Amino acid sequence: MRSSDRLVTRIVRRSGPWLGVLAVTSVTGALAQLALPFVLGRTVDDLVSAAPSRGMWLGACVAIVVAAVACDALGVWATGACSARASEWLRHLTVRHVLGAGPALNRRFSEGELATRAGVNAEEAGRAPETLVTGAALVIPTAGGLVALTLIDPWLTLTLAVGLVVIVLVLRAFLRVSTTLAGGYQEAQGDIAVRLIDALAGARTIAAAGTLAEEKARVLAPLPRMRAHAMEMWRANARAGVQAGVVVPLLEVAVLGVGGIRLASGDLSAGELYSAARYVVLGAGLGSALGYVGRLARARAAAGRIAELLSEPVRTYGRRSLPPGPGRLELRGVTAGGLSGVDLTVPGGCAVAVVGRSGAGKSVLAALAGRLTDPSGGEVLLDGVALPELSREALGGAVGYAFERPVLIGETVADALGLGLPEPGPARPPGSPETPQSPERLETLRAAARAACADAFVRRLPAGYGTPLADAPMSGGERQRLGLARAFAHGRRLLVLDDATSSLDTLTERRVSEALTGELGGRTRLIVTHRAATAAAADRVIWLEDGRVRGYDRHRALWDDPRYRAVFQAADRTGAP
Structure with missing residues (x-):
């Protein structure tokens, strides 16, 4: 396992209870989406039947929609709280490690690099837990769609499975490329921070020399490189989006075509075909994971930069005290x-x-x-x-x-x-406010x-x-x-x-x-x-x-x-x- 992925695993463990809330709301919302097509199909069959019921299936539809909306609202809150908690823990870990490693770390990383990694990169890496949970929740509708289509008609499942393989390959390639590009973008960010801190430290010298324009150009020199990485990320996102955008509609048309043939032969009812159409949309929804994959790529790249910093050993101390002596x-x-x-x-x-x-x-x-x-x-x-x-x-x-x-x-x-x-007397706990001397x-x-x-x-x-x-x-x-x-x-x-x-x-x-x-x-x-x-x-x-x-x-x-x-x-x- 890569050091960045190991760090992401640690971040997930330290994300606090809100990550559990997010997982529950994501799974519940995914199950609600999965149940809705079945209930809608039953509602359609009930409404067109000769003896419709008293609205039982229609009431079930309303209940599922309300549950899905509530899960989405609570999930938004949990996402923000989870990311904030993870970023806070990661910043504490990074700052504690930087100070614990001492001057040796300053010789390897400049002040600008340390500030960027403890700041911007920690925030990006802190989004990894919620991205993993919400992205993984997309698998539930896809898996459920495959199971539901199998129960309706195995031929529909086979058609959907072929398209999902293509979508997974697109997402995998996008994750690999995006992680590399995001790392380059973040390195350029750090380079600008390093140059800016140097310029601020020498502000009086720059003002005295009258070299403001030259110094501005020096600080922003990495900007074209950062823009190039950003444009490459957008191009990679566009390519993956086009590929997924072509596959998903074709997949839906193919499944509906097979379903239409099965309907014409009497092997499917109208309600089952409607349910199948909805399950295809849910199953092909894996293609919408493109945004989650991009966020995960940036989080992994940021975690890799922080893991590189954390690889520097921290100075450890023993337990001995000094014996009486002159200070030899x-x-x-x-x-x-x-x-x-x-x-x-x-x-x-x-x-x-x-x-x-x-x-x-x-x-x-x-x-x-x-x-x-x-x-x-x-x-x-x-x-x-x-x-x-x-x-x-x-x-x-x-x-x-x-x-x-x-x-x-x-x-x-x-x-x-x-x-x-x-301080004479009882020691103050770490992090407590300063007291009068x-x-x-x-x-x-x-x-x-x-x-x-x-x-x-x-x-x-x-x-x-x-x-x-x-x-x-x-x-x-x-x-x-x-x-x-x-x-x-x-x-x-x-x-x-x-x-x-x-x-x-x-x-x-x-x-x-x-x-x-x-x-x-x-x-x-x-x-x-x-x-x-x-x-x-x-x-x-x-x-x-x-x-x-x-x-x-x-x-x-x-x-x-x-x-x-x-x-x-x-x-x-x-x-x-």
Whole structure:
């Protein structure tokens, strides 16, 4: 079974009770349609008979019609509810998987692709359950029509069966072609989303360069490809529709012709011929499944794109907690993302700078240190425990990260600083609304902000730490300071600063450095930097070159090597901080 079909099966299981309601209404409505020709035929025979009844069959016709209309109305409601439930579950699954897979998934899929697959594609795939149920319900009138015609006259059944084989072949070919075309259309949609997100991120640059027209053309460049796929889908639909449209009338004429011959020979009554004519229409109604097949093709293509995303493994965690220790970091034979055979031991409580030219593997090493990524070979340990063996809570409480361009998440400044920080007292259930910060938690955040030189400007905001992020415009340096404060509040044993002071002015950086060697000095600090002054202030320096450790010593000892000095000279020439 294809991965897309397996995912569709999971979606069907998660569609909720409304899918059962839809199945019941679809089957009941199909049975009502199946019973109506028989009752109409009896009504005709009753009306033309010499002794008609008192309207029993006519009343049965009215009851069946009312039941069919009620089933259709309830089915429309159930269809919407079922699709909404399925899409909601699929979006939750997709977002949870994307966040669980971490940065590894971002390297494989761009933000635009992830947004398209979690949005538009999830909605299309969520329509699969109701499409399958309502489409499958068409089989009931077809099968019932075959049985009914067999009871009336087997020759009529044989005529109908030959035409149904042709219709099934048409539908099968249409499903295969439509799935491929729908996948291409959805890929073009994702490509446009990727380009649009890139353009929005660089809106100021585009405005400054005056390249609006060129950027518009770049974003919409996949539009002709998307139109071509759409036109091919319409052509495929038209071809299948014409084929089914030719087969169905011919099939009805053929069955009626055979029925007329049987009527002339006295083997059928007028009412039976009328019933046969109605059952032919129901049996040939399988040709109307073309729309359902097209929707199923789009749902399968969308499910295939989501299944590709879900194939990325999610990071798993162990159950161990950290033993008492100073925060000693060890890398044993680590290979990952350009790094090869790295063996390092960072003593607990030390400040270690990581330097190297662009592409040397500095950020990869920083990501490995706190398990933002896992090595393809070797292992990383914190105080003697392999990082994958730690629980999520133990790892999150031990390691604090600060990045060059921190993203602030939460309603207020305090929420952004305390993101992921356990709240004293009973834990809030997942998904519950944010609660006001407790005094203990707020004091922890303020202490971290003071160490990052962020407390002063936060207090100047309209509501201080309670200021909504949307109402707190910040410079790049202020944003970096909040990122540092968030890391200081979390990392009780290890702080990983990935070029996290590049936007700070000299005075602020010096004050942050004093905090790192003072009140935060008991923690292990891994500092990715381009500045010689930062490297000189560290206890030791890891010098990376071409994915390998070129040197691991004090800055003063490494400075004698001209190639080491060239690392900082290259940074100065390229404008790196």
